[in-house]
Amino acid sequence: MRFNNSLASTDAGWPEPQVSPPLNIAGLLIAYLEQLGVEQVFGVPGGAIEPIYNALAQSSRRGGPRPVVARHEAGAAFMADGYTRETGALGVVCATSGPGATNLITGVACAYDNGIPMLVITGQPALPGFGRRALQESSCTGINTVGMFRHCTQYNSLVSHPQQLEAKLIAALMRATRTPRGPVHLSIPLDILNSPATVAAPSYDLRTLLKPSSMLDQQAVDSLSLMLRDARNPVLLIGGWCGEAIASILRVAELRQVPFVTTPDGKGLVDPRHPLYRGVFGFAGHASAEAALRDRSVDLILAVGTSMNEWTSSGWSDSLLNTRLVHVDESDDHLARTPMAKLHVSGRILTVFEKLFAQLDTVATTTSPDADVATVTATTTVTACHEALLFTLPAGPAQPPDAKVKPSQLMHDLGRLFPATTRYLADAGNSVAWAVHHLAPQFAHPDERSTSSHGGWLRTTMDFAPMGWAIGGAVGTALGNPDGPVVCITGDGSLMMNGQELSVAVAEGLTVIFVVLNDAALGMVKHGQRLAGAEQIAFALPPTDFAMLARALGAEAHTIRTAADLNALDIDAICARKGPTLLDVFIDPEEVPPISVRMRVLGTLL
Incomplete structure (x- = not known):
């Protein structure tokens, strides 16, 4: 018999104390997750992990971790990955044995290759x-899933004794959250x-054990400070791993008036309208970014x-x-991939740039205020050109009102229509190419920063x-992040x-807008074959x-066949709705995506 939280009565009429079941290993595991502040455990239930779901049922009743049931492992x-990128907290995913575990592997391998911390329980x-x-x-x-996970996790073990x-x-958790970060697996x-x-309760305080390290090579920072002080025309490349440190990095750039470019995965960490920004370098990037790095000066x-x-090094x-x-x-x-570099600086990026700013700021206060006038003037000159790069769509004849939506125009419109609090995720294929090259959202403040470890807009x-x-x-x-649309x-x-995961957004009442680029094709395959002459x-x-x-x-849904259809949408209502909306956008299938970097690499490595 199952009891709720109300008090039961004995035959004598006295209240019977509510007795918690003895803590088992599944309960201890969930207690540790609760200690870390984990809010959700993503997964699909099954017989071999039923004790975990029993523990989650008890945990969710007291406001602790609760299950989010996916439609496929x-x-x-992928959900745990997205949660970690947004919050900087640990994503947790669980699956039953056999096919439940093997279904997880693609998502875990993606997190491993992208350095996303994740706890995987099978x-x-x-x-x-x-x-x-x-x-x-x-x-x-049997089908040795522990052996399979060995190749895509930072720690991997079978727990064979309580x-x-x-x-x-x-x-496992220390390996997940220490460099190199990534998923860890316990079976x-x-x-x-x-x-x-x-x-009877967790023996250790994980919050203390997993506190981020601030180690750095001070000698290398001193060398970098001298190099940056003496450089006449430096350029900064901001990558996707700068989320925690982006405010400090931009303070250094602004102090020295250093123009910066980003990698494709770093674009979301900066305001594309920043006067020092020169665009994306790498896959689907901009000519201005390439020019900034190729400049002989x-x-x-x-x-x-x-x-x-x-993709991040432009092939x-x-x-x-x-x-x-x-x-x-x-x-x-x-760092091992840049043996030609004249200096490697190893350490927590936030700490490096806090130290670097302090050193450069000290120098700046004792330097003539006219010392960087030439640099500032050059920056101002380039800014107008970059504004044109961001907001001028490809030249061509005016489109008739009933023309299919061009993906480049769609990216421009999405950035214009949705509020500054919007998070955008661009999927593999042409979706990421169009977004990296053309998407430029609104910003509530010019200096808005991301603070998550691997986030941004x-x-x-x-x-x-x-x-x-x-x-x-x-x-x-x-x-x-339930407060803004995704x-x-x-x-x-x-x-x-x-x-099928759209169904989870329905069940959870999430404000997610799924924008489907509908061209009746695997678009990158189609255009890649054409560009390669295959x-x-x-x-x-x-x-x-x-x-x-x-x-x-x-879900709610709208069919978009023209730009007028998109502009007719009530975006405020869509963003206020507690539930997902799908926009089925019939795009122009012939507009060529900006995938030249990918094509060049495919051609040169044959």
Whole structure:
């Protein structure tokens, strides 16, 4: 018999004290998550992890972590990824044994390749069933999921005894949150989850153990300060790992009037209207950013918080990877990709730039106020050109009123129509190319900053880049920040892969606007084949009414065939609604996306 929170009565009529069930291993695990302030556990339930859901039921009644049920385990991992990027807190995802665990792998691999901390819990049949073909057995004697996760996690272990839980959980979480960050995995058999805990409450304070480190190489910072002080024409490259430090980085740029560019995943950390901004360098980037780095008068390129992968380095371009480069990063893996740099500065980026600003500010107060007049004048001259870059759409004949929406125009309109509090996620494929190149949102204040560890107003995935990542990611983002709308820019191919997660936004009452670029094609495949002169094959998709599909799942939906249809929407009402809205946008399928960097790399590496 199950009791609620009211007091039961004995036969004598006296109130019977409410007795909490003894703490088991599943309960201890959830108690640790509650200690960390975890709000949601994303996943899909199953028999092998039922004790975790029992513990979540008890936790949610007291205001602790609660379950968010995804429609597919990969979607659950994408949600945890989006939640972490938005809040900077740990995303937690769980799945049952066997196919539940293998379904997680794409989402976990994406988090691993993008350095997103995540705690992954999977179930196993009870230990006595190992080696006996238990249902969905995924131990070393079955479909070895622990072995599979070894390749896409920073820590990976089977908990085979109740007394192991605390030690392995702490080791896993420390690996998740220390550089190199990423997902960690614990696989816990059913009988272990049900076993009584050997302690009555968590033995350790995880908040203290996981406090961020502020280590830095002071000698390298001193060298950088001298280089930046002496440089006549420095340029700053801001990467996606600068979220925590972006305010300090921009203070240094503004103090020295250093023009800056961003990587594609760093664009969302800055105001595109900032007078020192020169655009995006890398995939789907801007000519102004490329020109800023190629300028022969540039004597220092300061790259900060960037992995130097294909997309963030513009296909390993020599305009960035040269002897003018100084690379600042927390990750030794990132620094290892720039052996040509004249200086590496290793350490927490926030600490580096706080120290750097203090040193440069001291110098500035003892320097003539006219010392940087030439630099300021040059900055002012370039600003007008950059304004034109941001807001001038591609030249061409005027479009008739009934013309299909051009994706470049759509990005411009999304930035114009939605409020300054909007978060945008751009999915893999042409969606991210159009957003990186053309999207420029409103800002409530010119100096608005992001404070999350891997956030900003535009979220992308740079390395593993699975289709449909943004769909689940948008749900996790909205759960992490329910006060502003979230716009998910995705393609029709991605929606066909992972569109079922829209149902979670319905169930949770989340203000997510799914903007579907509907061109009846796998767009990047189609345009990539054309640009490469390859056979035109295997890209076409059948005509699909995504608005009807969204309504069937319980969402609001609008079909957009022209720019007039988009402008006729009541955006204020859409943003005020506690529930998702899908915009099925029939885009011009012939407008060529800005994917030249990708095409160049594909061609040169053959």
